[in-house]
Amino acid sequence: MEQTPLLRIRELTRHFAVGGRVVKAVDGISFDVRRGETLALVGESGCGKTTTGRLLVRLAEPDGGSIAFDGTEITAAKADTLRAYRRRMQLIFQDPGSSFNPRMTVGALVSEPMHLAGLKRAEQAARVAELLPLVGLSADYAARYPHEFSGGQRQRIGIARALALRPDFIVCDEPVSALDVSVQAQVVNLLTGLQHQFGLTYLFISHDLRVVRHVAARVAVMYLGRIVELASKQDLYRSPRHPYTRALLSAVPSHRPGMTRRRMDAIGEIASADAVPSGCRFHTRCVHAQARCREEDPALRELAPGHVAACHLAESLPS
Numbered sequence: 001m002e003q004t005p006l007l008r009i010r011e012l013t014r015h016f017a018v019g020g021r022v023v024k025a026v027d028g029i030s031f032d033v034r035r036g037e038t039l040a041l042v043g044e045s046g047c048g049k050t051t052t053g054r055l056l057v058r059l060a061e062p063d064g065g066s067i068a069f070d071g072t073e074i075t076a077a078k079a080d081t082l083r084a085y086r087r088r089m090q091l092i093f094q095d096p097g098s099s100f101n102p103r104m105t106v107g108a109l110v111s112e113p114m115h116l117a118g119l120k121r122a123e124q125a126a127r128v129a130e131l132l133p134l135v136g137l138s139a140d141y142a143a144r145y146p147h148e149f150s151g152g153q154r155q156r157i158g159i160a161r162a163l164a165l166r167p168d169f170i171v172c173d174e175p176v177s178a179l180d181v182s183v184q185a186q187v188v189n190l191l192t193g194l195q196h197q198f199g200l201t202y203l204f205i206s207h208d209l210r211v212v213r214h215v216a217a218r219v220a221v222m223y224l225g226r227i228v229e230l231a232s233k234q235d236l237y238r239s240p241r242h243p244y245t246r247a248l249l250s251a252v253p254s255h256r257p258g259m260t261r262r263r264m265d266a267i268g269e270i271a272s273a274d275a276v277p278s279g280c281r282f283h284t285r286c287v288h289a290q291a292r293c294r295e296e297d298p299a300l301r302e303l304a305p306g307h308v309a310a311c312h313l314a315e316s317l318p319s
């Protein structure tokens with residue numbers, strides 16, 4: 001029998017009212033995050049990745065749907081139940097530097113979650129001394145200030161802070177996007193190493209399919225508030241079934257000399273989340289769109305074991 005997933009998300013929705021319009025940031029998404037895996041969430045800017053991440057760690061309130069964490073429904077949990085679960089779920093941001101209080105030392109920044117959780121000062125200090133070397137920083141850095149460090153080092157501080165309360169699940173929201181390419185690999189390797197060491201589960205948000213290829217076990221592709229395809233990394237990169245996934249992959253520059261880009265399967269810019277197209281929300285950009293696509297909203301269907309996609313024509317598209 002399959003283990004209970006660490007997270008079980010069903011029909012999760014989050015809309016924002018902005019100046020009389022409704023922005024459908026997250027519009028009914030369902031998926032599981034398995035224990036110990038890295039599930040990548042990819043898609044263009046504005047498709048709802050960050051909102052999804054914030055909903056999962058309960059930093060944002062859903063309008064509808066459910067989240068079960070470790071078998072317990074936490075969507076409507078009372079404050080004290082939620083507090084216990086919050087410790088187990090953390091978030092790493094794209095640019096930790098901008099969210100750090102510049103007047104706090106590295107030690108104080110890493111201690112803050114422990115302070116808020118009511119740990120004693122001595123315990124906090126001991127844990128900081130343990131955490132800094134774990135993320136590849138000297139324990140002496142605790143007395144220094146974040147501005148003294150490089151972007152990569154600041155991200156290590158952000159990771160130490162996220163680990164402080166020994167979480168099970170971490171949402172990594174574009175954790176390396178602001179870093180130089182040479183530093184990206186180091187931080188990705190650190191995250192992977194920590195995952196193995198502590199059995200962590202990651203939701204890894206990224207718009208960069210090259211980075212995702214290094215870290216993810218499975219990949220979910222998001223378009224205008226919906227998951228349009230989800231599969232193992234191998235299946236997704238080898239045989240993408242949704243035209244949008246194909247378009248994203250065709251836009252990844254190839255490093256092999258002489259390789260030309262594959263034909264684009266999408267045209268134009270992402271539609272706006274406050275004016276989601278009828279039927280298949282991708283039809284305004286899809287080169288395969290037919291009359292049916294403008295009217296019928298395709299459901300996410302299983303096309304092969306563990307491989308789901310939301311496209312009416314998924315079976316008949318050229319491979």
Ligand SMILES: Nc1ncnc2c1ncn2[C@@H]1O[C@H](COP(=O)(O)OP(=O)(O)OP(=O)(O)O)[C@@H](O)[C@H]1O
Binds near residue numbers: 047
């Ligand atoms: N607090 C908010 N109030 C109003 N609209 C919001 C809010 N947060 C997000 N949105 C809107 O919801 C949609 C999804 O935003 P979100 O930040 O989740 O996208 P994203 O995929 O993370 O984008 P990016 O790749 O640029 O980080 C966007 O249209 C955004 O403008």
Ligand code: SF4
Binds near residue numbers: 289
């Ligand atoms: S349902 Fe139609 S418009 Fe949507 S992705 Fe498939 S072919 Fe394109």
Ligand SMILES: [Mg+2]
Binds near residue numbers: 049050051
């Ligand atoms: Mg984002």
